[in-house]
Amino acid sequence: MESNSQIGTYNKKGxxxxxxxxxxxxxxxxxxxMTGSEVVREAIRRASVDVSISYPIxxxxxxxxxVGDLWVEGYVGExxxxxxxxxxxxxxxxxxxxxxxxxxxxxxxxxxxxYENFPMWVGSRLPIMLNMMVRGVNSPLSIQPDTLxxxxxxxxxxxxxxxxxxxxxxxxxxxxxxxxxxxxxxxxIAVCIDGFFVSHTKDDVLIPSADLALPTYNPYKNPMPVxxxxxxxxxxxxxxxxxxxxxxxxxxxxxxxxETRAACERSRKHTIRLLGGLxxxxxxxxxxxxxxxxxxxxxxxxxxxxxxxEGIKIGIVKIKTIRxxxxxxxxxxxxxAKIIFVPEFNVAGWMAREIKAAIPDNQRVVEGPHxxxxxxxxxxxxxxxxxxxxxxxxxTTTHV
Amino acid sequence: MSKEKIKIxxxxxxxxxxxxxxxxxxxxxxxxxxxxKDVGExxxxxxxxxxxxxxxxxxxxxxxxxxxxxxxxxIMVGSTGCTSLVFPHVAVxxxxxxxxxxxxxxxxxxxxxxxxxxDKVKDVVVLAGDGATxxxxxxxxxxxxxxxxxxxxxxxxxxxxxxxxxxxSGLMQKGFxxxxxxxxxxxxxxNLPEIAKVSGCHYVAKMTVSKPNRVEKAIRQAIxxxxxxxxxxxxxxxxxxxxxxxxMMEGLQEMRDSEGPNKRFxxxxxxxxxxxxxxxxxxxxxxxxxxxxx
Numbered sequence: 001m002e003s004n005s006q007i008g009t010y011n012k013k014g015x016x017x018x019x020x021x022x023x024x025x026x027x028x029x030x031x032x033x034m035t036g037s038e039v040v041r042e043a044i045r046r047a048s049v050d051v052s053i054s055y056p057i058x059x060x061x062x063x064x065x066x067v068g069d070l071w072v073e074g075y076v077g078e079x080x081x082x083x084x085x086x087x088x089x090x091x092x093x094x095x096x097x098x099x100x101x102x103x104x105x106x107x108x109x110x111x112x113x114x115y116e117n118f119p120m121w122v123g124s125r126l127p128i129m130l131n132m133m134v135r136g137v138n139s140p141l142s143i144q145p146d147t148l149x150x151x152x153x154x155x156x157x158x159x160x161x162x163x164x165x166x167x168x169x170x171x172x173x174x175x176x177x178x179x180x181x182x183x184x185x186x187x188x189i190a191v192c193i194d195g196f197f198v199s200h201t202k203d204d205v206l207i208p209s210a211d212l213a214l215p216t217y218n219p220y221k222n223p224m225p226v227x228x229x230x231x232x233x234x235x236x237x238x239x240x241x242x243x244x245x246x247x248x249x250x251x252x253x254x255x256x257x258x259e260t261r262a263a264c265e266r267s268r269k270h271t272i273r274l275l276g277g278l279x280x281x282x283x284x285x286x287x288x289x290x291x292x293x294x295x296x297x298x299x300x301x302x303x304x305x306x307x308x309x310e311g312i313k314i315g316i317v318k319i320k321t322i323r324x325x326x327x328x329x330x331x332x333x334x335x336x337a338k339i340i341f342v343p344e345f346n347v348a349g350w351m352a353r354e355i356k357a358a359i360p361d362n363q364r365v366v367e368g369p370h371x372x373x374x375x376x377x378x379x380x381x382x383x384x385x386x387x388x389x390x391x392x393x394x395x396t397t398t399h400v
Numbered sequence: 401m402s403k404e405k406i407k408i409x410x411x412x413x414x415x416x417x418x419x420x421x422x423x424x425x426x427x428x429x430x431x432x433x434x435x436x437k438d439v440g441e442x443x444x445x446x447x448x449x450x451x452x453x454x455x456x457x458x459x460x461x462x463x464x465x466x467x468x469x470x471x472x473x474x475i476m477v478g479s480t481g482c483t484s485l486v487f488p489h490v491a492v493x494x495x496x497x498x499x500x501x502x503x504x505x506x507x508x509x510x511x512x513x514x515x516x517x518x519d520k521v522k523d524v525v526v527l528a529g530d531g532a533t534x535x536x537x538x539x540x541x542x543x544x545x546x547x548x549x550x551x552x553x554x555x556x557x558x559x560x561x562x563x564x565x566x567x568x569s570g571l572m573q574k575g576f577x578x579x580x581x582x583x584x585x586x587x588x589x590x591n592l593p594e595i596a597k598v599s600g601c602h603y604v605a606k607m608t609v610s611k612p613n614r615v616e617k618a619i620r621q622a623i624x625x626x627x628x629x630x631x632x633x634x635x636x637x638x639x640x641x642x643x644x645x646x647x648m649m650e651g652l653q654e655m656r657d658s659e660g661p662n663k664r665f666x667x668x669x670x671x672x673x674x675x676x677x678x679x680x681x682x683x684x685x686x687x688x689x690x691x692x693x694x
Contacts, residue, residue, distance in 0.1 A: 096512075227475050228516070
């Protein structure tokens with residue numbers, strides 16, 4: 001049952017099961033030019049997924065359907081279309097309770113329809129991989145890119161990673177399974193990408209051979225009993241914990257919530273090793289920084305290049321994991337900054353709130369620029385905002 | 401088959417709870433022809449229950465557990481409600497996740513188990529109340545039947561939301577005055593057994609739990625058919641004596657009063673042609689236990 005014993009064996013598709021580190025770092029990779037949806041297909045082809053359940057919603061429908069093709073081809077064990085996202089996430093839970101490695105995708109309103117499941121997945125320690133291709137959740141109906149939904153799932157207890165590019169996306173999907181399934185973590189993980197910007201645009205991605213695959217999930221490394229009656233049934237609980245008004249019940253509930261949060265914290269060490277840190281820094285000795293996640297970082301990087309041409313130097317901090325949040329890393333990376341810009345693709349500015357809560361002297365944070373409802377954020381918008389704020393500060397300083 | 405998997409390491413035997421020791425010594429895992437008559441004669445798979453004294457749901461629960469044909473490889477899925485207070489005392493793996501998603505969870509579970517154990521029988525049984533089955537979870541109840549998911553759905557129909565304090569449910573009778581139906585329920589009791597037939601169930605039974613032989617036969621048939629053919633549904637009247645103003649000794653009479661000719665819980669059974677043909681192939685085994693007619 002040890003996953004190590006599988007290394008070097010071949011699965012029924014003839015893929016060689018390799019050590020995850022070999023797949024991530026050593027296996028030769030080739031360049032491909034593909035969409036984010038195709039990235040999902042190629043990651044899942046190599047992920048030894050047992051069960052995947054899908055439901056149509058833009059922009060994740062294409063990827064979800066491609067996983068169905070993988071099932072027909074024999075790369076995925078079981079696959080079907082569920083009836084709605086609330087049910088799909090319940091179906092994923094059932095499969096995960098039964099000891100399967102489970103993958104699913106969702107977007108926007110679907111995420112919110114499914115919402116009740118996410119804290120349940122966490123409390124049940126189900127290491128389900130949820131790919132969120134985020135989009136607007138507002139009314140009037142919008143199918144356009146918008147990251148508000150990430151802010152809405154922040155405190156469910158799941159691991160939440162935010163990929164910037166197709167390459168990140170491919171790597172995060174595969175590495176996410178490994179981190180989420182660690183016995184000391186064993187939590188669901190949301191790997192988020194910005195809908196359309198990453199899901200539907202083509203990008204250069206380096207991918208290892210399709211003849212290689214991750215080891216299969218070993219459910220018996222679960223900190224909870226697997227619901228398959230292969231291990232003794234846990235019972236003899238004289239008092240069920242639910243709905244009891246007594247101290248032991250409250251203490252049990254509270255300590256379990258603390259434990260699941262602690263499990264999320266314990267994912268740091270695995271994630272730091274596999275992602276090379278929870279953040280990525282460029283020129284953080286500069287006094288002006290752009291700090292954000294997802295494609296907002298890509299736009300920020302371009303804005304920094306434009307400003308450098310005018311002699312304004314900007315550093316970049318890319319946040320890879322929203323949960324656990326890289327508090328210490330962000331504090332360190334921003335310690336010399338005088339002004340911190342947080343560009344975001346949502347109206348709420350949840351990332352700015354996170355950063356303000358993480359650092360001292362948080363009046364340094366400028367919340368924005370924000371775009372929402374599917375608007376793009378050309379680098380010029382960020383450039384303009386930075387210049388506006390710098391001019392304002394200069395003026396204030398002169399008057400003083 | 402296997403008590404093997406629940407056996408206690410001899411070194412630890414004396415520190416295990418006495419209930420667990422009894423389960424290993426006198427439990428009925430793997431017993432041929434297990435059934436309701438084991439209740440009281442051997443260690444039950446339900447340790448104790450935290451339901452009201454005299455609640456018919458408690459005896460229904462004990463019958464269901466006693467009649468599972470393959471408890472050592474059965475996983476049950478529950479939902480929120482009175483039943484969720486009993487499941488922590490049950491000696492088969494069971495899942496509570498949310499209110500109403502039980503048939504979705506069971507769908508994923510059954511498929512995962514079929515994939516992981518292609519050469520083994522793993523029975524999945526849903527047991528939930530009428531609110532979970534017919535109101536908040538109806539979508540998932542029906543969709544699992546449409547998809548021909550191979551598990552049994554058992555509904556403990558007490559015709560209201562008991563655990564939250566007696567609110568009107570879809571299975572409540574028309575005209576019944578309850579919380580959230582202060583002027584009397586406006587529409588008919590949902591006829592889920594009929595809906596089950598046209599939704600693809602291969603075995604449907606509606607009854608009270610006043611006749612344990614009948615319950616035993618239904619549970620056994622439903623699980624065997626679900627294993628081989630497709631979805632099955634059993635609706636059991638388990639009146640909430642508290643909310644309908646009955647004393648704790650009156651539950652059995654309430655069930656008897658509700659199952660007479662043309663009463664709403666008159667015994668009804670439907671078996672699809674495919675399931676009938678299948679039952680014939682397993683009939684010799686069943687004859688080991690002679691049925692006593694009611």
